[in-house]
Amino acid sequence: MTWKNTAEAIVIGGGINGTSVAYNLAKLGMKNIVVLEKNTVCSGSTGRCGAGIRAQWGTEMNCRFGLACVEKFEQLSDELGMDVGLNQSGYLMVAYQQSEYEQLQKNVALQNSLGYMTKIVSREEAKEICPGVAVDDAIGFTFNHRDGHADPFLTTFAYQEAAKRMGVTFHKHTEVTGVKVHNGVAAGVVTTRGEIDSPLVINAAGPYSQFVAKMAGVDIPNYSERHEIIITEPVEPGVCPPMLMSFSGNYYLQQRPHGSIIGGCSPEGHPADYTLGATWDFLEHMSQVFTKLLPRAKDIRVVRQWSGLYNMTPDRQPIICEAENVKGFFLSCGYSGHGFMFGPVTGEALAQHIVLGKSDIPIDMLHYRRFAEGKLLIEPAVV
Template sequence: MVSGELSKGLPKTADVVIVGSGVQGASIAYNLAKMGVRDVLVLDAGDLLTGSTGRCAAGIRAQWGGELNCKLAKASLDIFETLSDELGMDIGLHQGGYLIVAYLDSEFQQLKRNVQLQNSLGINSVILSHDEVKERFPALDISNAVGFTYHHRDGHADPFLTTLAYIEGAKRLGVNFYFRTKVTGIEARGDRVEGVQTSKGYISTKVVVNAAGPWARDIAQMVGLSIPVEPEAHEIVVTEPVPRILDPMVISFSGNFYMQQRPNGSFIMGMGPEPYAHPKDQYSLTWKFPYIMAQKVTKLLPALREVRLLRHWAGYYAVTPDRHPILGESRYVKGFYMSVGFSGHGFMLAPITGKLIAEMIIGKKPSIDVSSLRPERFEEGKLVFEPMVV
């Protein structure tokens, strides 16, 4: 007979307690253990991958419009490309590229500026003509589009497999994971973290990492911090698997959609919530969503008309006012770190941000300077700009 938990009995102490076992928590835990921190504990109120990671659309891209996002995303792609070997498990990597479609002139001007920036940072994205797109991706109907950019190293990784690989890799290095274990309070003495109260007992610790995704605001509140991270529900549908007809993820900001064929042949697709009035804080589904989605994608890829839609679900973006994550230790509560507010892009950035947070915790200079993403930037009025968010 097998016990009900991955490890029995919650320990009384830990060097680091991570709240949240999604891809952020799992990547931070693995990176800490790899850097030699042995006594790391990861707590999750739910089952494996029931939060935002397990509901996300599996896209990974380096085509961004802000310099910092470009640097972070490129560093993440570098890690994704060797991650299966490093962790000893398949992560479902498929680099079919991202094709970004502009339907407006102004949008295409912005995309062209982005390519210049990306190229200057070592991201070899290109501008494609209509003829080039027709030749490379003949299944697409691009008659209304103005222009395109493409980066061949973008694409897909499996959020379930990637996170599981991080969790199993961290466990091999001694990290313990406790699912179905809810954090109910965080103790601080003066300006320092002292411990974590949970539904299964108290853990004394000097370091707590908030990696609670859409619930990050509630966890920060436990140490008296107010952070502007709002859950924002987005819907997704996926089809049955069919033989491969499309390699890249196709996205458009003005068209408001993303769509890609996964390695198993199914198509996954979604859009921003504006056209269908979804309640922001619920997993409930909108009947209009599959209609609007189907109209968009069957126009773009007519072959999809005969492909059956199989599943429809919702998940939360954890959105900040500047749509950048909050990374780093609180100035007000020592030992309280945050890796939250990724605004829909946490999965693709997790390989690098997990490493950066681990470096901060062991007192090493982070290998990419993310001080502009510090938790206090909102009260200082120093927001970070990014033009490229779906």
């Protein structure tokens, strides 16, 4: 890819949010957009994620975002001209504690009021939705068939290919080492391959966003937490059709259309050392969770184990805004484990915000000043 020293916009990070905002800026008519990725596109958090998509949330903002995301994914293959591997087989939420079940019931009422028709289901219905699931110790369930997942690789590559067709340039193996700021205005970046001048720089660097922000003199309270995950060999469909998810049970599990079953949980000790290892403790723990929930899965083999980093904020909601002290420096980060499902919508919203000055879905509340002002947006429904 030829190297140009100027750009109308620079996007730092080739994950779902970087590729999505680049594509949407191009769609809104911006020319000469460059995406810089220190490794290869979709090699970071997006490519490592559990890839769930849901609108079963506990705050109005996230229900609205989630519903917009479900609707976006429902037409995304057509929009991008490439299959994104959407599979809507629902999320089955499992509650083991009374307070948790009461929260799920409140969530359902909220979701229904916003037009997302999640249902409270009985144990018998849960067993019909997920045959063979062992949940006799659970006390309540909710289900929405429109939730599901998509292939994070195909989705991100579909954005990359669509963006390339509109003239967006991608530079892989190109790490940003500095952000140039002149008199409080973004002026470009310094990279391992040279400098690029641009009045618009977007930080979509996922787990490294706080370091990129710091390069521009912007302080955000983000940190990155390692989460692990396993996947099995492909087996016949029907072993775990919906995404099984529990907050108190601390797990998510689902069979892909391809036949593999994927599963993860929130880590003990919240490791935040920026390494990407795979541990025996997690493998053993997750295998126990798997076989307890799906006893007949005991002879299915694990083929792969890996980890990825969640870019966390104090309220586990993203930061999407222009920096307060650097005009033209925008942030899209801190998705706290939900960047893949939100990316198609947040990338579009940020592009609209930049080009049109307003977005279809409001993002004003996602400015990082909320942390200093104490206006946190606490979401109860997270693993």
